[in-house]
Amino acid sequence: MSLEAAPVEVNAQVPAKPVKADSPWRIAVRRFARNKLALAGLIIVILMFLICYIGPLLSPYNLYDYKLTDKNLAPNASHWLGTDKLGRDILLRTMLAGRISLAVGLVATIITVLVGATLGAVAGFYRGFVDTVIMRFADIFSSIPTLPILIIMGTVLSDLKVDPSNRIYFLMLMLGVLSWMGLARLVRSQILTLREQEFMLATDALGLKDNRKIFRHLLPNTIPIIIVSATLSVAGAILSESALSFLGIGVVPPTPSWGNMISAANNLIDFRKRPWLWVPPGMCILITVTAVNLIGDALRDALDPKMKK
Amino acid sequence: MLSSQVELGISIYKPGGILMRQYIIRRLLQMIPTLIGISIIVFAISAMVPGDFITAKNNPNMTAEKAEQLRHIYGLDKPEYERYFIWAGNMLKGNMGDSLQHKQPVTEVINTYVWNSFIIALATLILSWVIAVFTGVFSAKFQYSFFDRIVTLTVFLCMSLPSFFIGLLLIKLFALDWKLFPVSGMTTAGHNDAGWAYIKDVVKHMFLPTLVLTMLSTGSLTRYFRAGMLEVIRQDYIRTARAKGLKEVTVIFKHALRNALLPAITLLGFELPALFGGAMILEKVFVWPGIGQVYLESINMRDYPFMLGFTIFLSILTLLGNLLADVLYGIADPRIRLK
């Protein structure tokens, strides 16, 4: 520990400097990678996507295989998760349903981010009257109970006899539009502080247009909080979609979604005797949402510079 | 920072103090435009629904003529904006109208069913707070221990539960397969229990739905308390408390927990709508005769007076809950002075 330790120690010190100069993104990646639960979550989500999007291509069955001879089979070697009352393979249906549920979650979130970030940025940038109006709208929207409104809107869709294949687009829109408030508030408060900083003075000096200031200079600085909020919102959207579909007013058959597959449990015999009809999609929701939440939480820790360890 | 604050601070901001009353009045006034906005949006969305109560009933004996008559009686034949003003005017007078489905005033329907939801919500509230405080405190105290890791994972599972699915799964396992609890409802059909037997019966029926609701709300609460405790434990005054020779139990539960609970008191205000709002889907799954299920039915049946009335009721509860949260915080934290 006497003579030899010293040079080793010096060497250990040297690379320490450039590491500190790393970009915040690389630091965030490293912090994220240290969180084992979140890594597990990330792997699960990637697997879930792969299985849902590639799996059906490898399946020997297709969605319109009505083989009534094979109906209501319990899980077995050829039908790993059994079949339903029309003889359709549950594994295939679960994977196809996953495509829908994941897509609804993602697109709804994109809409939330577009609406929320834009409104938040505009409110924070212009302040004054614009800000008051937007934030008052946010207050109004967040005081309306979300689930009932979604249910009412879902009923409207049913009454308007919207084509089942188009319904998911409306659903994405509904979910997205009803959950922008939280993100808008976050972005607004960030923009309010950012716009007071010196680099904004520079953009004034350059005579940049407002929309360039907002979208090129201010919003990029709020990307960390947007990412975190968006991740958590994917989880929320998947849950909301499944609840609506379970009630029969979200994604409706024949389009499968995890939620509407669970509504098989509304039939007492299926509920009691054939759990393979409704347990697998439920588990998929649970696993996916948990994984997404784990990722979101780890991202918050990784991207939040205030949470130093 | 001067000591003159000693006299100033304590009295007038506290309940009954002049400034507190002014603050509450100002906040209540601010609610009015928000409420108007809410009522317009809610009414507009429901007005988009093409059918109405008459068509939704699907009565085969209904002739076009009779339907028109009924529509006239219910005022469904008037233009939308006119209906809005009639409805909003009645709401202002405290008259929520009659539920078409229940043939009773909306307030009465609410009163009949809301308490069934309330007992579950209250049990959930108490259980989830007790569990969350304890697990939160211990996983913060033993951060990164095995216990903490288990708690963290469980918390994330709970936060990610699809309520209806877990409800179904529990019914299947606990009620149908193992027959430990009744499948559905609030009381056993055919029993006319009274007194203790009745309470026992209800508690048995309550168990599963309360369990699901508790799981749902405990997750994020635990996380909240854990984070709060971790923050507080690092504070200088905790070191002071230890340096005084206080027992660790006193340090954690008196000095740390009080500070960690402060911001959480805000959450108590936010619980207000949950206490009276019922759980729509879960009540349906458990066939619990609560307000949530009635609300869900009212949407299906196009029972506008009830649907609109209850939605506004929930919105008002949400707004009052926010106000309550701020007021509670002001009362609890000696440092906060309401502006």
Add this chain to the structure above:
Amino acid sequence: MAKQTVETKTLVEFKNLKTHFHTSAGVVKAVDDVSFSIREGETLCVVGESGCGKSVTAMSLMRLIETPPGEIAGGEILFEGKDLLKLSKRDMSRLRGNEVAMIFQEPMSSLNPVLTIGEQICEPLILHKNMDRKEAKKRAIELITLVGIPRAEDIFHAYPHELSGGMRQRIMIAIALSCDPKLLIADEPTTALDVTIQAQILDLMREIKTKVNTAIMLITHDLGVVAEMADFVVVMYAGKVIEEAPVIDLFKDPQHPYTKGLLKAKPVLNQKQERLYSIPGQVPNPVELGSNCHFHDRCEFCMEICKTKEPPLRIHGDSKHKTACWLYEEEGKVQ
């Protein structure tokens, strides 16, 4: 300050104390083989730059090192002859706040914001002195008056945020004194305060010392405070004691180059100086320090032996003045 010539009893003795912290970068030996003692009624100042281990020494005495990451890796801390490191948690709690009390650097955050001042002063009285609420309140009000705050009754019911920083530090002192401790540890008690308030707090501590005759272990980086308060001084550098001496000896005849540097770095009034002296270089990285004189790379007298071997802490004259430096050793002189 009248110096006591009569040999008084030793109150606390640190014997080869080692307190380590296990960090992701490696083991930090925050306190490495530290020995010194505090006599009854004496004011001992521990001086050093931030991070030299002076607070950790005090926290080790209180057994308030957070484990993990911290750990008392070896040594003894004798308080009235018994080893504190061997006490059970319960016995240690009984001692804390009772026979040994501590005040901290940050008066603004050291008091619990949600409890009244009175409650916080009464706590140790009820716990250690078995007082009931009424007696405790009476005593608390006396204590508030003792530390020089008027309107004690009002202050008793006030919350910390209603008081200024100086008042809060007075309250901290009141809490510390509540059980008549034999040792009062003050960890940079004036650093966070305005200069005028600093002087008031020091005056208060001195005044109280004469009243209650408690020993004080005062941790500071301010030599002005040392000159004003200390009977005996311990100088620490990078986890080690490098010099200890009665205060007059230290100021008159500083031996260790680091101590000399510190005294040069201090501005002296009425004395024209071109520029304030500052010791060149930085405090070494505390992770995995070698076994040598840790000051060697900043020392203008650095010799070959300083880089490879650790100097012992020894008396180099006839007084109680000890120094750890090769300049005063035979091995050093040989070179």
